[in-house]
Amino acid sequence: MRNIGRTVQSSIYRNGVYGHRPAVPTSPDALADAARRRMTSTGWSYVSGGAGAQRTVAANREAFGRYRIVPRQMVDVGERSLATTLLGRPLPAPVLFGPVGALELAVQHQRGGRAAAPRNAEPALARAARDLGLPVVISSQASTPMEDTAAILGDSPRWFQLYWSSDDAVVESFVTRAEASGCEAIVVTLDTHVLGWRTLDLDLGYLPFARAEGIAQYLSDPEFRKLVEARVRGAASSGEATASNRPTVAAVRSLLSMARHHPGPTLRNLTQPYARAAVETFLDVFSRSTLTWADLAWLRERTTLPILVKGIQHPDDARAALDHGADGIIVSNHGGRQIDNAVASLDTLGPVVDAVRAHSGGGTDTGTGAVVPVLFDSGIRTGADVFTALALGADAVLLGRPWVYGLAIAGADGVRAVAEHVLAELDITMALAGVSETGQIGRHNLAL
Ligand SMILES: Cc1cc2nc3c(=O)[nH]c(=O)nc-3n(C[C@H](O)[C@H](O)[C@H](O)COP(=O)(O)O)c2cc1C
Numbered sequence: 001m002r003n004i005g006r007t008v009q010s011s012i013y014r015n016g017v018y019g020h021r022p023a024v025p026t027s028p029d030a031l032a033d034a035a036r037r038r039m040t041s042t043g044w045s046y047v048s049g050g051a052g053a054q055r056t057v058a059a060n061r062e063a064f065g066r067y068r069i070v071p072r073q074m075v076d077v078g079e080r081s082l083a084t085t086l087l088g089r090p091l092p093a094p095v096l097f098g099p100v101g102a103l104e105l106a107v108q109h110q111r112g113g114r115a116a117a118p119r120n121a122e123p124a125l126a127r128a129a130r131d132l133g134l135p136v137v138i139s140s141q142a143s144t145p146m147e148d149t150a151a152i153l154g155d156s157p158r159w160f161q162l163y164w165s166s167d168d169a170v171v172e173s174f175v176t177r178a179e180a181s182g183c184e185a186i187v188v189t190l191d192t193h194v195l196g197w198r199t200l201d202l203d204l205g206y207l208p209f210a211r212a213e214g215i216a217q218y219l220s221d222p223e224f225r226k227l228v229e230a231r232v233r234g235a236a237s238s239g240e241a242t243a244s245n246r247p248t249v250a251a252v253r254s255l256l257s258m259a260r261h262h263p264g265p266t267l268r269n270l271t272q273p274y275a276r277a278a279v280e281t282f283l284d285v286f287s288r289s290t291l292t293w294a295d296l297a298w299l300r301e302r303t304t305l306p307i308l309v310k311g312i313q314h315p316d317d318a319r320a321a322l323d324h325g326a327d328g329i330i331v332s333n334h335g336g337r338q339i340d341n342a343v344a345s346l347d348t349l350g351p352v353v354d355a356v357r358a359h360s361g362g363g364t365d366t367g368t369g370a371v372v373p374v375l376f377d378s379g380i381r382t383g384a385d386v387f388t389a390l391a392l393g394a395d396a397v398l399l400g401r402p403w404v405y406g407l408a409i410a411g412a413d414g415v416r417a418v419a420e421h422v423l424a425e426l427d428i429t430m431a432l433a434g435v436s437e438t439g440q441i442g443r444h445n446l447a448l
Contacts, residue, residue, distance in 0.1 A: 001081065001082045001083065001092045001093055001423060001427070002079065002080065002081055003079070003080050003427060004082065004420070004423050004424050004427045005080075005423075005424040005425065005426075005427035005428035005431065006427075006428075007424070008420050008421065008423075008424035009424060009428070012026070022417070023409065023410050023413075023414075023417070024406050024409050024410055024413075024414050024417035024418060024421070026421045026425075028381035028382060028402065031402060031405050031406070031409075031418065032048065032401075032405055034405070034409050035047075035106075035404075035405035035406075035408040035409055036048070038408045038409055039105070039106065039408050041204065042105070042201075042204055042206045043105040043106065043108070043408075045200035045201055045204055045206070046102065046105055046200075046201055046206065046208060047100075047105060047106065047401060047404050047405075047408075048200075048401065049198055049199070049200035049201060049337070050196075050198070050335065050336035050337050050340070051196040051197050051198055051199070051336060051337055051338055051339055051340040051342075052196075052197055052199055052339075052340025052341065053199070053340055053341070054199075054336070054340070055336075055340050055341040055342075056333060056336030056338075056339060056340055056341060056342040056344070057335065057336035057337075058336075059336070059341075059342070059343070059344040060333065060335065060336050060344050060345055060346065060378045060379030061379050061381070062344065063344030063345070063346035063347050063379065064346060064379060064384075064385050064388055066346075066347075067346070067388050067391070067392065067446050067448070068446060068447045069384060069387060069388065069391070069429065069433055069445060069446060069447075070433065070445060070446065070447050071432055071433060071434075072432075072433055072434030072435075072445075073434070075434035075435075075436075076436075077430065077431045077434060077435065077436045078436075079436060080427055080430055080431060080435075080436045080437070081436070081437055081438075082094070082423060082426060082427060082430075082438055083437075083438070084395070084396065084438050084439065086135075086373055086395060086396055087184065087185055087306050087327075087328070087373065089135075089157055089184060091133070091134065091135065091157070091396075092132065092133045092134065093134060093423050093426070093438070094386070094390060094394075094395060094396035094397065094438050095134055095386065095396065095397055095398075095399060095419065095422065095423065095426075096134060096135045096136070096137055096159075096375070096396060096397070096398050096399070097125060097129055097134060097135070097136045097137060097398070097399055097403055097415075097419075098137055098377050098398030098399055098400045099137040099138065099139035099140075099141075099161035099187065099189070099310075099398075100139055100400065100401075100403075100404055101139040101140065101141025101142065101208075101214045102141055102143065102208035102209070102213050102214030103121035103122060103125065103139070103142060103143050103144075103214070103404065103407070104120075104121045104143035104213055104214065105208060105213065105214075106121060106404050106405075106407045106408040107120050107121050107124070107407065107408065107411065108121075108213075120411070121143050121144065121407065122138070122142050122143060122144035122148070122149045122152075123144065123148070123149065123152050123412075124407055124411045124412040124415060125149075125403070125407065125412070125415055126149050126152035126153045126156075127152060127412040128403075128412045128413075128415035128416040128419065129153065129156055129158075129415075130152065130153055130154055130156040131412075131416055132416060132419055132420070133156060133157075134156075134157075134419060135156075135157040135158060135159060135184075136149070136153065136156075136157075136158045136159070137158070137159045137160070137161050137187055137398065138150075138158055138159070138160050138161065138178075138181075138183065139161050139214075139217075140160075140161055140162055140163040140174065140189075140217055141163065141209070141214040141215065141217070142214065142216055142217055143213065143214055143216050144216050145216050145217060145219075145220035146160065146177060146178060146181045146183075146217060147177065147180075147181055147220075149181075150181035150182055150183075153182075157184055158181070158182060158183050158184065159183050159184055159185040159186070159187055159308075160174070160175075160178030160181070160183040160185075160186055160187065161186075161187040161188075161189055161310070162174055162175065162178075162186055162187065162188050162189065163189055163192065163286065163287060164188060164193070164287065164288050164291060164295075164299075165285045165286060165287065165288065166284070166285045166286075166287065166288040167223070167224075167227060167285045169223040169226075170218070170221060170223045170224050170227070170285060171299070171302075172223070172302055173221050173222060173223040173224070174217065174221065175299070175302055175303050175305075177221070178305075179303065179305060183305065184305065184306075185305055185306045185307070185308055185327075185328070186299070186303055186305050186306070186307050186308070187307075187308045187309075187310050187330065188296075188299065188307060188308070188309050188310065189310045189311055189334075190291075190309055190310065190311040190312075191310070191311025191332070191333065191334050191338050192287065192311070192334060192338060193287045193288060193289045193291060194287065194289055195207075196334070196337050196338035196339065196340075197340065198337060209279070209282060209283065209286070210254070210279060210283070211253075211254045211257040211258060211261075211279075212257055212258040212260075212261035212262065212275065212278065212279050213257065213261065215261070215278070215279070215282050216261070218278070218281075218282050219261065219262060219263055219278055220263065224278075224281070224282075224285075227281050227285065228274055228277050228278045228281045229274075231277045231280065231281050232273050232274060232277045235273065235277070236273075255270065255275075255276065256270070258275040258276055258278070258279055259275045261275070262274060262275035262278060293320045293321070293323070293324040294324065296309075296321070296324040296325050296326065297324060297325060299325075300324075300325035306327035306328060307325065307326050307327055307328075308326065308327060308328035308329065308330055308373070308375070309321045309326045309328075309329060309330065310330035310332050311330070311332050311333070311334060311338075312329050312330065312331050312332070312348075312352055313331065313332075313333055313342070313343060313345065313348040313352075314348065314352070315351045315352055315354070315355035316355075318352045318355045318356050318359075318374075319355055319356075319359050322356065322359050322360070322372060327372065327373075328372060328373040328374070328375065329352060329356055329372070329373070329374045329375070330374075330375045330376070330377065330398065331345060331348055331349050331352050331374060331375065331376045331377070331378075331394070332345055332376070332377045332378050332398070333345045333348075333378045334378065335377070335378050335379070335400050335401060336378065336379075344378075344379070345376070345377065345378035345379060346376070346378070346379060346388070346389065346392070349374075349376050349389065349392045349393065349394060350392045350393060350443075352374060353374050353392065353393030353394070354393075356372050356374050357393075359372070360372040373395040373396065374393060374394055374395055375394060375395060375396050375397065375398060376389040376392075376394035376396075376397050376398070377397060377398035377399075377400055378400070380397050380398075380399055380400070380402070380422075381402055382422060382425055383421070383422045383423065383424065383425025383426035383427070383428065383429055384425060384426075384429050385397075386422060386426045387426055387429045387430065387433070387441060387445070388446070390438060390441040391441050391442060391443055391445045391446050392443065392446070393442075393443070399418070399419065399422065402418050402422070403415045403418045403419060405418065406418035406419075426438075433445050
């Protein structure tokens with residue numbers, strides 16, 4: 001991606017001459033606002049919301065204001081490149097599409113009933129990512145089986161994000177499927193073994209998974225299906241009733257949603273116990289709060305893929321992860337969705353980078369990126385934000401909510417536009433800070 005800033009900027013201004021404004025706004029607030037207007041209140045609350053009083057969501061953004069970029073002049077920056085290498089794979093830019101679950105909410109929960117099929121979400125993301133060559137981190141909570149997303153991605157890079165289920169066989173099966181789907185790394189998300197106290201969703205009484213939204217990886221998994229069948233058999237032999245509460249319109253809607261998401265014809269699913277049993281099984285096996293660092297060895301033995309741990313906010317946790325077999329660190333607080341009033345993710349980045357570099361001898365392998373990559377997310381909204389994270393030592397960043405907003409506004413085109421806007425601003429920021437390659441960005445570019 002050479003001088004992408006000028007290309008994107010010129011195209012927007014040229015279209016403006018003909019009276020066309022960008023369908024996907026470039027300013028972060030306008031982008032969020034446009035998405036909010038497209039989505040239902042449940043969809044918007046789930047995607048935009050954070051934990052408790054939303055203080056961590058705000059802190060993630062405020063933190064960027066504490067690290068100021070220093071402009072530099074009279075440096076030849078005529079030829080700029082965003083290219084980098086991550087885990088040995090050359091990439092056009094140090095930016096990935098972060099894992100986002102229940103993605104169908106962005107396309108399905110639209111105002112005015114313009115409901116798209118649930119499976120349209122990840123395919124749209126995959127098309128945009130493939131066009132740009134940026135990696136996708138496929139979520140455990142996707143609305144599309146990973147094999148289908150992988151097929152659209154073609155040769156484009158993808159990683160798999162794992163929620164560590166309480167059932168070993170499901171974990172192994174997910175990892176095996178990820179390998180077969182061409183994923184180049186496993187991202188284990190550590191910070192969500194318990195769902196955060198998400199007040200916006202709580203006040204709407206809304207959890208997507210309880211309606212079978214965002215559980216496509218499970219519904220398509222042979223090991224998970226065995227658990228569902230065992231549950232149905234167990235309920236039948238004990239004579240347990242499947243319906244308990246008095247039916248309401250909402251309950252009927254939820255049952256319909258479960259039947260629609262379950263593999264097979266909706267009508268048949270409505271008359272059989274499997275769709276509902278699948279949701280209950282998912283809620284039982286989703287996560288495991290007993291995990292400790294020692295468990296990472298178990299996963300290490302089951303895959304040859306690099307393992308990155310996501311959710312690191314403390315240098316000691318970064319060191320422990322590396323001691324127990326992790327190959328990379330993702331500094332993240334889940335976009336403020338887990339602990340309210342937590343430390344801003346950006347404030348933890350520098351100390352974690354220092355710990356990782358000291359731990360791995362401080363080396364990089366001759367221009368191909370860090371030996372132990374440190375990635376960052378939570379609060380990235382603009383290209384200047386990406387620049388700041390790279391300056392604090394991140395090797396790459398994960399985009400979160402912004403591309404979901406793009407998806408809600410304009411499908412694959414919207415995802416692509418959001419990423420292009422971020423990359424364009426990153427390129428322009430580099431030019432104005434006197435930097436022509438992302439690898440040259442460092443703390444010297446900040447007024448610390
Ligand atoms: C709607 C939504 C769903 C998410 N689902 C997942 C997920 O399935 N797995 C995961 O590891 N992180 C998930 N995340 C967290 C993101 O990967 C990322 O850490 C976060 O969005 C970064 O914060 P930001 O969006 O404010 O930049 C989700 C975030 C959002 C907003």
